[in-house]
Amino acid sequence: MKRRTFIKTASASGLACAIPPIFPTFNHLDYSTEELMGKANIELFGEGINLREEAYESFLEMKKAAYSDGFDIKIVSSYRDYYRQRSIWERKYLRFTEEQGMAPLDAIDKIIEYSTIPGTSRHHWGTDIDIIDGHPKVNGDVLVPEKFGADGPYEGLKLWMDEHSEKYGFYLTYTNNPRRRGFKYEPWHYSYAPISISMLTAYRKLNILKLLQKEEFIGSEHFTTGFIKTYVQDNILDINPVLL
Incomplete structure (x- = not known):
């Protein structure tokens, strides 16, 4: 089925599932605190893909299937270590406070x-991806929700992912559920559930409050106990329930 046909016929039902999927548990895996926070060296696979081996292999299968339907899945971002996330955070913090004059x-x-x-990103795990369709020519920022919506350049890919991504273990992380809190809707962010569920389970056992209070990066001095607790509940845990 080619791209134009798929856009016309694909269901817009999104992530609705009658029966939630069941993934095997990985209780035998022991993830270190450094690994969960993006500070450890982990084995990654695929040039420009950078995922754990199982996620990488499943991604290639999904990419091949999408290509046969007229979509070229391109990864904009996958694994990011703690230090890369820290640089992103600090750059934004300085832009908002020094250039735009916002209060901390x-x-x-x-x-x-x-x-x-930094230290709380799912991208630290080698299981999560931000994707676009490589076929359309797009100007400006590509990770914009409207570009994945009706008449957007990535509408077709989003509809294809709604229909097929879960067969390959990839689930939308930050859905458009109006009752969801935390991070805004990200129609480009998918997580490889067979691994990321076990990693989130391990992550939830960490004392995030204590760990973040030890970190020193620009802006972290303004974190309060109440802020961190709310951040964990809303931003880390209020996600697609299939991934919990």
Whole structure:
């Protein structure tokens, strides 16, 4: 089925599932704190893909299937270590506070609309991807929700992912459920559930409050206990329930 035909016929039902999927548990895996926070060296696969081996292999299968239907899945971002996330955070914090004159707490609230605190990103795990369709020619920022919506350049890919991604283990992380809190809707962010579920389970056992209080990066001095607790509940845990 080619791209134009698929856009006309694909269901817009999104992630609705009658029966939630069941993934095997990985209780035998022991993830270190450094690994969960993006500070450890982990084995990654695929040039320009950078995923754990199982996620990488499943991604290639999904990419091949999408290509046969007229979509070229391109990864904009996958694995990011702690230090890369810290640089993203600090760059945004300085832009909002020094260039735009925002108060520190307002700048932090602005950052966490889409970006994570260093050490808390799912991109630290080698399981999550931000994707676009490589076929359309697009100007400006590509990771914009409207570009994945009706008449957007990535509408067709989004409809294809709605229909097929879960067969390959990839689930939309930050859905458009109006009751969901935390990060805004990200129609480009998918997580490889067979691994990321076990990693989130391990991550939830960490004392995130204590760990973040030890970190020193620009803006972290404004974190309060209440802020971190709310951030964990809303931004880390209020996600697609299939991934919990």
